[in-house]
Amino acid sequence: MPHRLRGEFVAALGVDAVVDDPVELRMYECDGLTGFRVVPSLVLLPRTAEAVAAAVGICARERIPFVARGAGTGLSGGALPVADGVVISLQRLRSIVEIDPVNRRAVVEPGVTNLDISRAAAPYGLYFAPDPSSQQVCTIGGNVAENSGGAHCLKYGFTVHHILSVDVVLPDGTSTVLGGDSPHVGGYDLLGSFIGAEGTLGIVTRITVKLLAKPAAVRTLVADFPSIERAGDTVTAMISAGIVPAAVEMMDAVAIEAVEAAVAAGYSRDTAAALIIELDGPAGEVAVQFAEVEQLCRDHGTTKLRKAADAQERAVVWKGRKAAFAAVGRISPNYIVQDGVVPRTLLTTALTKIAEMAAAAGLRVSNVFHAGDGNLHPLVLYSEAAGEAERAEELSRAIAELCVELGGSLSGEHGIGTDKACSMPRQFSADDLATMARLRAAYDPHGICNPGKLLPTPRLCGEKPGVYRPHPLEAAGVIERM
Incomplete structure (x- = not known):
C-alpha cells in the first residue's frame, strides 16, 4: 500500500525525501540489534516538524504502520521496520x-x-x-x-x-x-x-x-580486583558508606582484553575485574570522598589503583569504557548485548549465576556495566559458523529474565523493543500489561505507531494491540481465550 501513495508522500515532503530503491531500503532494515531484520516499503526523510506531521497524517488516513528512526544505534530492535509500512527518519531534523x-x-x-x-x-x-x-x-x-x-x-x-x-x-x-x-x-x-x-x-x-x-572538580580512578565478587562488594560498601559517585563502571577480563586490543586505554590485562569510579562536585568534598573511596578499594583487596592525573588521562579511561561494546567485535564477530537491572546488593549473585548459565550453554559472556545502579550489560559471544546463534539468543533471554527473578528489571536503558517484548509477562501481570495497552491505545487506537514493540505479541492471530477485541473465531465460538 505505501508504494501507491509514493506520489502523495513526494508532494508533501519533496522528491529527495522518499526512498524506495530496494538497495537503499536495506540500510534501514535493522537497528543496533542486527538479529532482527525487516525491509520497509518506503523510507521518508522529512526536514521539518510540519513535514513529519504531513507524513504521519497520510499514514493515519490510510492506516499504514510507521516507525520513527534516529541514528539506528538502539540495541533492542525498537526501530525495526514493518514490511508493509514506512520508516520516518529524523536525521534531517538536526538543528x-x-x-x-x-x-x-x-x-x-x-x-x-x-x-x-x-x-x-x-x-x-x-x-x-x-x-x-x-x-x-x-x-x-x-x-x-x-x-x-x-x-x-x-x-x-x-x-x-x-x-x-x-x-x-x-x-x-x-x-x-x-x-x-x-x-x-x-x-x-x-x-x-x-x-x-x-x-x-x-x-x-x-x-x-x-x-x-560543569562540576568544580572531577576525580577518576581505575581499581583492579582479583575477582568480580570483590569488585561488586566494593560498590555495595561505597554506597552503604553514603558516597554517591558520579559514575561506577565495571568491566571483566574479557571486556578488558577487547578494549585494550581496540584502543589501548591502559587497563590491566591480567586482572579479573576493574572498577572505574568517578567523583565530581565541590573540590573539598571530592577530595575527602576520593580518599575514602581509595581506602574502601584497598579494604576489599584491590591489586592496583590507577588515578587519572588530569583531564586528558581521564578522557583515555572513559574512551576505553565507552568503546567496550564495539571493541568486543575484536574477539567475537557475533555477540548479543543484553540489558537488565538487579538490586545492587545482588550484583555478585547475578554475575555468578550468569557465569554458570554461560558455562552450561558452552558460550562466553563479557560483562560491562553500570555497577552503581545494578544495570548489567552482559555481551553473549557466539559463532554463527559453529551454530551457536540459537543458544546465544536463549542465553540472552534467560539472563534478562534472571534479572527479574532477582527483583530487578528486564531493561535499564536499552528498552524492551522487539527483543524482550515476549518476556514482559515475567515482570508484569496481565492487568499491568492491559493497563499499558489501554494507555497506548489512547494515543494510537489503530495500532500503527511502531507496532510490535514493547508489549507482548498478541497470542491469537488477528488480535490488535490496544483495547482487547475478540478474534473472529472466538466470537464464533470456535476457540476460547485462555
Whole structure:
C-alpha cells in the first residue's frame, strides 16, 4: 500500500525525501540489534516538524504502520521496520534551535546527537548530563524514546530527569506539546509517559532539555580486583558508606582484553575485574570522598589503583569504557548485548549465576556495566559458523529474565523493543500489561505507531494491540481465550 501513495508522500515532503530503491531500503532494515531484520516499503526523510506531521497524517488516513528512526544505534530492535509500512527518519531534523544559559536549557531537534548538546553548551560552562556510551552518534530523539541513561546516571539520573518539554506528532497526525517551561506542570504526567515509551505514542520533533553547570572538580580512578565478587562488594560498601559517585563502571577480563586490543586505554590485562569510579562536585568534598573511596578499594583487596592525573588521562579511561561494546567485535564477530537491572546488593549473585548459565550453554559472556545502579550489560559471544546463534539468543533471554527473578528489571536503558517484548509477562501481570495497552491505545487506537514493540505479541492471530477485541473465531465460538 505505501508504494501507491509514493506520489502523495513526494508532494508533501519533496522528491529527495522518499526512498524506495530496494538497495537503499536495506540500510534501514535493522537497528543496533542486527538479529532482527525487516525491509520497509518506503523510507521518508522529512526536514521539518510540519513535514513529519504531513507524513504521519497520510499514514493515519490510510492506516499504514510507521516507525520513527534516529541514528539506528538502539540495541533492542525498537526501530525495526514493518514490511508493509514506512520508516520516518529524523536525521534531517538536526538543528540546535537555542542555548539559553540564563535558564540553563537548550531547545534542539531530535536528530541532534547527544554529545553535540554538551559541545554547544560548553562555552557557557554548561553540559547535558545523560551520556550513553554511544553519545557521539546517538540522537536526542532516540534518547527520549528509550529514556537513555549512561555511565553518570547513578548521580544524575536518566533522560526523563533532564527534559522540560517535547513537541510531538501524535499517531493521528496532529501536533501537541507535552510538558512546559516550568518543572512542575499540573495534571497527569503525560511527558513522563511519553519518555521511554519507545516511539509507540508518537514522534518527537523538538525537545527542551535541562543543562547543568560543569562540576568544580572531577576525580577518576581505575581499581583492579582479583575477582568480580570483590569488585561488586566494593560498590555495595561505597554506597552503604553514603558516597554517591558520579559514575561506577565495571568491566571483566574479557571486556578488558577487547578494549585494550581496540584502543589501548591502559587497563590491566591480567586482572579479573576493574572498577572505574568517578567523583565530581565541590573540590573539598571530592577530595575527602576520593580518599575514602581509595581506602574502601584497598579494604576489599584491590591489586592496583590507577588515578587519572588530569583531564586528558581521564578522557583515555572513559574512551576505553565507552568503546567496550564495539571493541568486543575484536574477539567475537557475533555477540548479543543484553540489558537488565538487579538490586545492587545482588550484583555478585547475578554475575555468578550468569557465569554458570554461560558455562552450561558452552558460550562466553563479557560483562560491562553500570555497577552503581545494578544495570548489567552482559555481551553473549557466539559463532554463527559453529551454530551457536540459537543458544546465544536463549542465553540472552534467560539472563534478562534472571534479572527479574532477582527483583530487578528486564531493561535499564536499552528498552524492551522487539527483543524482550515476549518476556514482559515475567515482570508484569496481565492487568499491568492491559493497563499499558489501554494507555497506548489512547494515543494510537489503530495500532500503527511502531507496532510490535514493547508489549507482548498478541497470542491469537488477528488480535490488535490496544483495547482487547475478540478474534473472529472466538466470537464464533470456535476457540476460547485462555
